[in-house]
Amino acid sequence: MLINDLLKLHRTAVETSVELVSKASADDLGNRTPCAEWTLADLLAHMTTQHRGFAAAARGNGNDLTVWEVRPATVAEHVEAAADLLAAFAEPEVPQRVFDLPEFGASFPALQAVGFHFIDYVVHGWDVARSLGLDYRLAPELAEPALRIALSVPDAGRGEPGAPFAPAVTSNDDDPLHRILAALGRAPEWS
Numbered sequence: 411m412l413i414n415d416l417l418k419l420h421r422t423a424v425e426t427s428v429e430l431v432s433k434a435s436a437d438d439l440g441n442r443t444p445c446a447e448w449t450l451a452d453l454l455a456h457m458t459t460q461h462r463g464f465a466a467a468a469r470g471n472g473n474d475l476t477v478w479e480v481r482p483a484t485v486a487e488h489v490e491a492a493a494d495l496l497a498a499f500a501e502p503e504v505p506q507r508v509f510d511l512p513e514f515g516a517s518f519p520a521l522q523a524v525g526f527h528f529i530d531y532v533v534h535g536w537d538v539a540r541s542l543g544l545d546y547r548l549a550p551e552l553a554e555p556a557l558r559i560a561l562s563v564p565d566a567g568r569g570e571p572g573a574p575f576a577p578a579v580t581s582n583d584d585d586p587l588h589r590i591l592a593a594l595g596r597a598p599e600w601s
Contacts, residue, residue, distance in 0.1 A: 411555060413505040413521045420528040421496055422549050423556075427457070427535035428492045433542060434485055443541040444600045446576065450541045451482065457534055458483035461491035464509070464527050465498035472510030472517075499524065529559045530574070533594055536587065540600055546587070553586035560593040568595060 431454065439451035448456070459480045466477040483491070498504070509523035518526070532552060539546035548556070568577045576595025581588055588598035 411521070413524065416521060416524050416528060416555070417499055417504070419552055419555055420499065420524050420531070423528055423531040423535065423552060424461075424492055424496060426549065427531045427538060428489055430535055430538040430542065430544065430546070431457070431485055431488050433544065434538070438542060441541045444537050444596050450538070453534065453537055453541070454485070454488055455480050455483045457531075458488045458491045460527065460530065461488070461495040463511075463513070464523070465491070465495040467509035467511055467523065468495075468498040468501065468504050468507060468520075470507065470510075473512060475512060478513060495527075525559050529556055529563070529590075529594075532556045532590065533596065536591065536596070543601070548587040548590075553590075557586050557590050557593070560590040563594060 434450060434454070439449065439454070441450045443450055443453045445453055445456075459478060463472065463478045466472050466474055471477070504524075505520050507520050508517045509520060510517045511523060511526070514526075532548065536546045536548075563575060565577065568575055578595055579592045579597060581592030581598060583589065583592070583598065585598075591598045
């Protein structure tokens with residue numbers, strides 16, 4: 411896949427997740443999520459931090475550890491961080507940039523780094539929707555690329571505390587979203 415094609419798909423995934431987060435009220439922040447041990451407030455803090463960190467990395471400042479510090483976030487702060495991330499990813503230098511991602515302990519070419527963030531927001535959009543009791547529809551153009559990325563996530567370390575994804579779960583479902591979720595350790599039927 412070409413980086414510019416992935417950036418378009420990424421924008422759709424992020425905008426979808428923002429639309430869902432925007433439906434959350436203060437009363438919803440204590441809701442459970444499919445992310446083990448996380449409430450919606452915890453997930454929102456994580457998502458906002460990831461937007462800030464990846465935006466910094468897209469601008470060549472990913473090694474600034476302060477942008478990766480997880481802090482509580484409001485819905486408005488999340489929306490602002492997502493807008494900044496999309497602006498950073500739209501900068502013309504991004505396709506050639508190397509992203510410093512300290513949480514992965516390495517630097518990655520733009521295509522790979524954007525892929526990391528893309529799959530995270532396909533899944534986190536679903537996490538938010540499930541936490542709010544809403545339906546989640548994966549945009550058809552996202553299905554095949556997201557499944558390809560989900561199936562390429564290594565199994566190593568998935569059972570460790572703080573791992574980004576749990577070990578894969580078995581799914582005999584043909585639905586692409588369900589296959590993506592199962593590949594990344596989510597139970598598609600979670601409610």
